[in-house]
Amino acid sequence: QLQLQESGPGLVKPSETLSLTCTVSGGSISSSSYYWGWIRQPPGKGLEWIGNIYYSGRTYYNPSLKSRVTISVDTSKNQFSLKLTSVTAADTAVYYCARTSLNWNDVDWGQGTLVTVSS
Amino acid sequence: EVVMTQSPATLSVSPGERATLSCRASQSVNSNLAWYQQKPGQAPRLLIYGASTRATGFPARFSGSGSGTEFTLTISSLQSEDFAVYYCQQYNNWPPYTFGQGTKLEIK
Numbered sequence: 759q760l761q762l763q764e765s766g767p768g769l770v771k772p773s774e775t776l777s778l779t780c781t782v783s784g785g786s787i788s789s790s791s792y793y794w795g796w797i798r799q800p801p802g803k804g805l806e807w808i809g810n811i812y813y814s815g816r817t818y819y820n821p822s823l824k825s826r827v828t829i830s831v832d833t834s835k836n837q838f839s840l841k842l843t844s845v846t847a848a849d850t851a852v853y854y855c856a857r858t859s860l861n862w863n864d865v866d867w868g869q870g871t872l873v874t875v876s877s
Numbered sequence: 878e879v880v881m882t883q884s885p886a887t888l889s890v891s892p893g894e895r896a897t898l899s900c901r902a903s904q905s906v907n908s909n910l911a912w913y914q915q916k917p918g919q920a921p922r923l924l925i926y927g928a929s930t931r932a933t934g935f936p937a938r939f940s941g942s943g944s945g946t947e948f949t950l951t952i953s954s955l956q957s958e959d960f961a962v963y964y965c966q967q968y969n970n971w972p973p974y975t976f977g978q979g980t981k982l983e984i985k
Contacts (some may be wrong), residue, residue: 807974820973854920862968867920
């Protein structure tokens with residue numbers, strides 16, 4: 759059974775870089791059938807898609823975040839990562855990693871990790 | 878960017894009754910529309926994809942309909958475990974995938 763687990767600092771200072779890793783177990787990140795992505799949810803608010811990466815390394819980002827976001831994949835560790843630069847309090851959210859099938863008939867989520875931006 | 882608008886923001890329904898949730902897209906998304914169920918402290922869970930196909934694990938009392946710009950999620954007879962927040966999301970015109978703001982289904 760597929761499991762996705764987010765990891766990284768729970769507290770980041772303003773203007774610094776948020777870095778999270780998603781470790782995949784029970785499935786290969788090298789599969790051509792899926793996208794691997796990040797979605798966030800500010801406390802008490804709705805969902806915002808951040809971006810996806812395909813096994814080939816092709817990335818797709820939300821235009822609203824594109825200038826600050828990098829998603830990368832490490833196939834040797836079966837992990838993918840998120841970097842978000844120049845964070846502000848508005849970036850405080852629960853960050854979820856997710857696996858999405860190409861035709862969207864299968865979506866698996868990690869449990870989420872809360873990242874707070876504060877000095 | 879496709880804007881997704883859900884209504885109502887909060888829906889109060891008694892157990893055993895029917896709930897109807899709406900989702901509207903600012904432009905056609907064909908049938909590339911998903912619904913998610915999110916319970917407190919949990920990740921969202923895919924409920925419906927392709928506007929009307931139930932995902933694994935959800936009972937037949939959940940149904941989705943619509944295409945183009947107007948979509949509906951219907952829960953035919955509410956059970957206690959169905960009270961949650963429901964989000965719609967389009968995956969037709971991306972990036973970005975976009976979500977509605979959510980409908981909170983609460984016990985009346």
